[in-house]
Amino acid sequence: MKPMKIYKSGIHLGEEKVIEGNQSSGMITFTGCHLACNFCYTPETSIYDIGSDYSAEAFSRLVEDLVMRGARNLNLISPTHFWSTLSRPLLKIKLNYGRLLPLVLKISGFESPETLHGMSSLGDIIVPDFKVFSSESARSVNLPLTYGKTAQRSLEILMKTHGFSHYTDSGKLTHGLLVRHLMMPGFLDDSLEVVRAMAAVKYTGYINFMTYFIDPKVRQVTNANPDEVFILSTSAEKAGMKVLINGKLPQSSVAFRQGASAHGS
């Protein structure tokens, strides 16, 4: 079985405030990645392979330590390539904690159907990326040419296997899906295609548009043009999605009203 390698772990604020436990999130970032996006701003993990090996037992101890330090959820970043090793300790953790420690899985959107089924059965909140749609865009950022279609299929599978949403009384998501999309400079047309692809499979859950693009070569942030953010978020709202901007509900839009009263997508 493939040993796990972990880059870092700790208690952090999760980006999306709507996710239960994100006020004190037990984050674990895995080393390595099954993709090689040219915009990746964590090359320490995806390219340079920095991290420490963990057995299943050591992983379980790490989770216990995070819980002792106040973790309110378990937030696994890029777990896909270790999924076959992770599923056994995660099953035990789920049996121990159940809904007291929601399991959040941040994944690339480029997973096999088998892996997605496994993730659906163990995860509470699944957060797939939907990075680009067209094969031309995929090529330009060094993603597989089939990325867009695969991400759409992944979303469809997750909607079937994990699609219902469940919230606490205070409106925090405890079970369901939340899609992430990074707005990249010059990619508005493709971002609109991503929204259309999600609408085509009738996705009406949360979509978080991340509007800060970090150039990995110079670590410089480019913020998306506000007009483009408006165009994109309006298009997602019109398709019935619950829009977040950088993890927060927009304050003055249809999305805010929908999100504020969202109970069951």
Ligand code: SF4
């Ligand atoms: S999927 Fe994420 S971690 Fe992997 S290469 Fe792309 S941006 Fe980096």
